[in-house]
Amino acid sequence: MNNPVIRISIWVYLAIFFAYLLGPLVIMSITAFNSPSFPRATPWECLTFEWFSALFRDERILNGIKNSILVGIGTIILSVSMGLAGALMLTQIWPKLRATYYTVIIAPILIPGVVLGISTLVFWDRINRMLGLGADSVLSNGLFLTIIGQSTFIASYCMLVLVARLQRYDLALTEAALDLGATHAQAFRKILLPFMRPAIASAAVLAFLASFENYNTTTFTFGEYPTLTIELAQKVRYGITPAISALAFMIVVLTVFAALFNEANIKRKEVLAKARRDGATVGEVSGGVKLPGFFTGNAAAVALVVFAIATIAVVGTATVYNPKQCIANVQEQKRLETERRIQELREQRKRDAEAKAAKDAAEGATTTAPRPSNDSGFGGVFAPGTLQGDDETAPPEDQEPSDNSGFGGVFDPTNIGGGD
Amino acid sequence: MSAGVGVDLENLWIRFGDFVAVRDANVHIKGGDFFSFLGPSGCGKTTILRAVSGFLEPSEGNVLIGGNNMKGIGPNKRPTALIFQNLALFPLMKVWENITFSMEIKGASAKERRKRADELLDMIALPGQGDKLPSELSGGQRQRVAIARALCAEPHVLLLDEPLSALDLKLRQHMRTELREIQQRVGITFIYITHDQGEALTMSDDIAVMRAGVIDQIGDGKTIYNDPATAFAASFVGENNVFRGKVLEVNGNEALIRTNRSGDLRSRISTANIGKMKVGDDAMMFIRPEALDLAPTGTKGENFVTAQVTHEEFEGNSFNIFMEGDGGKEIKVAIPNVGQSFDDHTGQAMTLEYEVDNAVVVPAGELAAE
Numbered sequence: 001m002n003n004p005v006i007r008i009s010i011w012v013y014l015a016i017f018f019a020y021l022l023g024p025l026v027i028m029s030i031t032a033f034n035s036p037s038f039p040r041a042t043p044w045e046c047l048t049f050e051w052f053s054a055l056f057r058d059e060r061i062l063n064g065i066k067n068s069i070l071v072g073i074g075t076i077i078l079s080v081s082m083g084l085a086g087a088l089m090l091t092q093i094w095p096k097l098r099a100t101y102y103t104v105i106i107a108p109i110l111i112p113g114v115v116l117g118i119s120t121l122v123f124w125d126r127i128n129r130m131l132g133l134g135a136d137s138v139l140s141n142g143l144f145l146t147i148i149g150q151s152t153f154i155a156s157y158c159m160l161v162l163v164a165r166l167q168r169y170d171l172a173l174t175e176a177a178l179d180l181g182a183t184h185a186q187a188f189r190k191i192l193l194p195f196m197r198p199a200i201a202s203a204a205v206l207a208f209l210a211s212f213e214n215y216n217t218t219t220f221t222f223g224e225y226p227t228l229t230i231e232l233a234q235k236v237r238y239g240i241t242p243a244i245s246a247l248a249f250m251i252v253v254l255t256v257f258a259a260l261f262n263e264a265n266i267k268r269k270e271v272l273a274k275a276r277r278d279g280a281t282v283g284e285v286s287g288g289v290k291l292p293g294f295f296t297g298n299a300a301a302v303a304l305v306v307f308a309i310a311t312i313a314v315v316g317t318a319t320v321y322n323p324k325q326c327i328a329n330v331q332e333q334k335r336l337e338t339e340r341r342i343q344e345l346r347e348q349r350k351r352d353a354e355a356k357a358a359k360d361a362a363e364g365a366t367t368t369a370p371r372p373s374n375d376s377g378f379g380g381v382f383a384p385g386t387l388q389g390d391d392e393t394a395p396p397e398d399q400e401p402s403d404n405s406g407f408g409g410v411f412d413p414t415n416i417g418g419g420d
Numbered sequence: 421m422s423a424g425v426g427v428d429l430e431n432l433w434i435r436f437g438d439f440v441a442v443r444d445a446n447v448h449i450k451g452g453d454f455f456s457f458l459g460p461s462g463c464g465k466t467t468i469l470r471a472v473s474g475f476l477e478p479s480e481g482n483v484l485i486g487g488n489n490m491k492g493i494g495p496n497k498r499p500t501a502l503i504f505q506n507l508a509l510f511p512l513m514k515v516w517e518n519i520t521f522s523m524e525i526k527g528a529s530a531k532e533r534r535k536r537a538d539e540l541l542d543m544i545a546l547p548g549q550g551d552k553l554p555s556e557l558s559g560g561q562r563q564r565v566a567i568a569r570a571l572c573a574e575p576h577v578l579l580l581d582e583p584l585s586a587l588d589l590k591l592r593q594h595m596r597t598e599l600r601e602i603q604q605r606v607g608i609t610f611i612y613i614t615h616d617q618g619e620a621l622t623m624s625d626d627i628a629v630m631r632a633g634v635i636d637q638i639g640d641g642k643t644i645y646n647d648p649a650t651a652f653a654a655s656f657v658g659e660n661n662v663f664r665g666k667v668l669e670v671n672g673n674e675a676l677i678r679t680n681r682s683g684d685l686r687s688r689i690s691t692a693n694i695g696k697m698k699v700g701d702d703a704m705m706f707i708r709p710e711a712l713d714l715a716p717t718g719t720k721g722e723n724f725v726t727a728q729v730t731h732e733e734f735e736g737n738s739f740n741i742f743m744e745g746d747g748g749k750e751i752k753v754a755i756p757n758v759g760q761s762f763d764d765h766t767g768q769a770m771t772l773e774y775e776v777d778n779a780v781v782v783p784a785g786e787l788a789a790e
């Protein structure tokens with residue numbers, strides 16, 4: 001470890017690793033605040049919060065979020081209870097059968113989501129028909145099918161989480177409760193459930209996240225209730241806007257916030273537990289005066305506060321900041337640029353025509369415009385955007401994009417997708 | 421407090437598959453008694469307690485509590501409370517919530533529960549500790565909380581499964597007296613399980629000695645100690661020197677034993693075996709270390725033993741001499757230390773003397789593991 005070469009390579013490796021992990025998120029978050037209507041981080045045009053309002057005006061996205069939350073809640077309830085039942089069963093079943101049972105109950109995780117989706121659809125359709133119900137029955141309802149379909153494998157995840165905690169449960173506790181007069185239901189509710197609560201919370205979060213991001217299974221079952229992932233997938237087919245970046249940014253922020261909050265909370269509990277052990281009362285530790293003390297050594301709490309302040313600052317700016325002027329300037333600049341280029345092109349054509357007339361040769365077909373002098377900071381870069389055809393001031397299609405900007409070309413391939 | 425009720429085990433058998441954990445146990449426990457089951461690890465003590473508290477259905481036979489057959493009655497309906505071997509305090513509940521769990525089940529208000537918890541905390545000498553978590557208590561304190569929790573349910577029978585085994589010696593001795601005091605104060609029946617004969621002897625009214633699922637002997641401490649019914653009971657309860665041999669003659673409640681190494685020795689026949697021991701039977705004779713005394717070297721007779729000294733040790737309250745004994749086991753002699761001086765006898769042959777009444781003979785049988 002003392003070898004500087006090794007140390008430096010470790011740091012380089014870490015840098016690359018985190019760039020690889022977080023780079024896309026950072027770039028995408030930046031695009032949510034940039035004004036061009038195709039998500040891009042560079043060149044920076046204008047700071048805008050327009051994409052957030054666009055997002056909240058998009059009925060389909062909002063509806064997708066709503067459906068995703070409904071499905072998520074349903075999946076949490078179903079998966080966690082099935083997972084808990086499965087976990088309890090695993091501890092009760094004869095030891096000989098345990099391995100087999102475990103395999104069976106874990107199998108859905110290994111089965112491709114697509115297969116689960118199709119089978120859910122086919123299976124419940126069968127049942128629906130056997131019961132003689134119509135196409136509008138509960139059993140063919142998209143919400144019902146999606147929850148059932150997702151739960152088939154999410155319940156297995158939940159079970160794994162719950163089993164881990166259950167293995168540390170001392171069955172004597174249940175027996176003690178029974179011995180003291182509790183019924184089985186009371187022992188379950190008052191002893192086992194509270195013990196399982198942290199694991200149930202983890203399982204619920206896991207179930208929600210798995211449900212929220214699921215596409216493979218849902219794509220077969222959603223019916224009238226497209227979830228957010230489904231909506232996004234459908235949108236992407238027709239091209240994406242920074243509104244989706246805005247949504248992604250919000251999800252990232254919420255996740256980071258939740259993670260930091262959780263971390264800070266755990267740290268806080270540790271501090272409290274330590275204080276209790278040291279004989280201090282709870283009030284002394286969490287009381288207002290001593291609060292700064294709680295921050296020392298709790299990096300997560302500090303990060304959380306910084307993060308919260310940053311969020312408030314951003315939202316505050318957003319409410320007062322008006323990017324209209326900036327956007328107008330950029331557009332004006334673009335217009336001028338375009339005009340100038342059209343002018344150049346015309347001259348070029350004229351010169352070409354003259355040359356053609358003079359030489360009358362086949363090699364005169366060269367249409368390449370002379371590279372525009374890179375006099376404007378934006379010059380070359382806007383050109384690719386014009387290919388999208390989303391700009392009213394777009395020049396004729398035959399204009400050659402100038403590739404003199406380091407970034408201009410980078411976006412080209414994506415530009416083919418076009419805007420909306 | 422509720423008065424104690426009697427507990428009876430009638431021809432109780434408990435099997436796990438082919439394995440017999442309890443074999444034909446017949447025990448009568450009087451109401452208000454402190455009754456102990458004493459036996460080595462794995463002999464079926466916990467199994468018996470679980471049958472009494474209702475966690476196990478007997479394979480055969482009956483458990484009667486207060487004269488009522490408990491067949492088909494679940495643990496939550498029996499007038500018993502069990503203190504588990506590992507205590508099983510509820511880790512997420514505070515001490516006072518633990519103690520009054522049985523009241524919470526019945527729907528008592530938090531205020532009533534608090535009040536009762538405070539009374540019980542006073543009784544177990546832990547006043548003001550109700551708001552701690554069990555993990556914040558010491559082993560002995562946890563112990564007492566478990567007792568309070570069980571007593572709060574107002575059982576007629578309290579079952580204790582080796583509750584002191586996790587404590588260090590000092591605390592264990594202190595808790596012995598405390599438990600006995602609590603039992604006398606509340607007056608309910610205590611059924612106590614232990615593999616520590618000291619615990620059983622000091623606390624119990626009656627003791628059942630168990631070996632591998634079988635109850636060898638039931639009696640009060642003095643009977644068990646002085647008048648063991650089996651070789652196992654004689655060797656398990658307290659230290660004992662064994663002399664193997666055959667019965668040479670029987671005269672009423674005395675017998676002459678031809679021992680393998682130490683010649684012919686006379687002994688009292690244990691009460692349970694009077695009339696059952698015949699001439700020629702394999703027998704085992706037991707003499708406690710403290711019942712042996714030094715005698716003039718070479719003295720012969722039916723109550724003198726001569727053997728080679730292998731080593732000696734000084735134990736504080738006694739001076740112990742170890743001599744070559746039967747079947748690889750040493751003969752231990754404990755001479756009370758009352759100020760006299762001791763010579764080193766290692767390697768010499770010495771003669772020991774005992775009162776015939778202090779030796780006891782039982783049919784040959786399995787000995788307790790050292």
Ligand SMILES: Nc1ncnc2c1ncn2[C@@H]1O[C@H](COP(=O)(O)OP(=O)(O)OP(=O)(O)O)[C@@H](O)[C@H]1O
Binds near residue numbers: 439459461463464615
């Ligand atoms: N559920 C069970 N299934 C099979 N065998 C069991 C079961 N419970 C106990 N046994 C067996 O019954 C015998 C007696 O067990 P028990 O727990 O009663 O011993 P114990 O006397 O309480 O021992 P210890 O002093 O170590 O607690 C043991 O040999 C044990 O292996």
Ligand SMILES: [Mg+2]
Binds near residue numbers: 465466467505581
């Ligand atoms: Mg036991």
